[in-house]
Amino acid sequence: MGIEAPPPYEDVNEAAVEEWKQETTTRERIRSVITRIREPTPASEIAKRARASEPVVRDALADLADIGLVETQSTGQGTLYQRNDQLSIYRQVIDLQERYDEDELVSELQTLKGTVNSFREQYGVESPTELAQQLEPDDPDGWEDHTVWQTAQKNLYLTKAAISFADARKVLA
């Protein structure tokens, strides 16, 4: 079977960016870029990453700040922007609420606690941070466990928040 080649390109990175630009709107790109920015960042840098002009970026970020998705910080060098971490966590909690009922959340919480505890016992340390200190740089199994432990820990917090949120909603809504 013949497979068609993609249109010719000089640099696969530029070709990927061009395709992204064709298939998204400027606003979609700005939103996609800002949701991954965790450090205060100037509009010029966000414009560069989103392949958008700076005035359009400032405008879009102001709207996103109004709805709480973006946090701003005024400095001597101008306004800096980053994603609102609280809203990002909240959205993940809401997603859990939509995908799991309360019994499932409670059962997942037990599983996640079990995963975290088994890593504590296996490595004799309390946290992924402590584990990182004792791992050799070229230990693939150890680093994989480190990633899984971090993920289980994060999911454990999100699940607890989702359960509390469901409880509060029953009483308050």
Added chain:
Amino acid sequence: MTGMLGDTGPIDYDALVEIRDVFLDAEPLVTHHSLDGRLDPQPALRVTVDAGFGSSPCGRFDVVWTEYNCYNVHYTEDDGLEFRFDRHPEPNAPPKHFHEPPDAETRVPSCIDVEPPELVTRAVLKCWRTALSADDPSKLNSRSNPP
């Protein structure tokens, strides 16, 4: 096993969703896809494609993406051919590196410089399709696709 070394941060589930959507939008040869649930501590994203190198009828991409933008895009075929586009701390290679086919044992600098998940996925798919159209796995890590 992913083979990713170093402090990668937790798995970024939202990035996996984005990557899956790029596969579905950008690559018509995708036949199957599956993504484990958000609470799985090791959620796997698997995407099967309806073409392969040589006589292989199909191939599979397994993707891992983490919150520190480390990634592992691992391609395998049933006959054993495999390669990986990776980004993570690695003592014997630059962070962005490529594990060459046929067995993904070697590590060379990757031709992929872009960093966000939607761009890396598009770049991987272009590299794969370019090499597949020539039926030549040695072209997988080529920066250009000349006319």
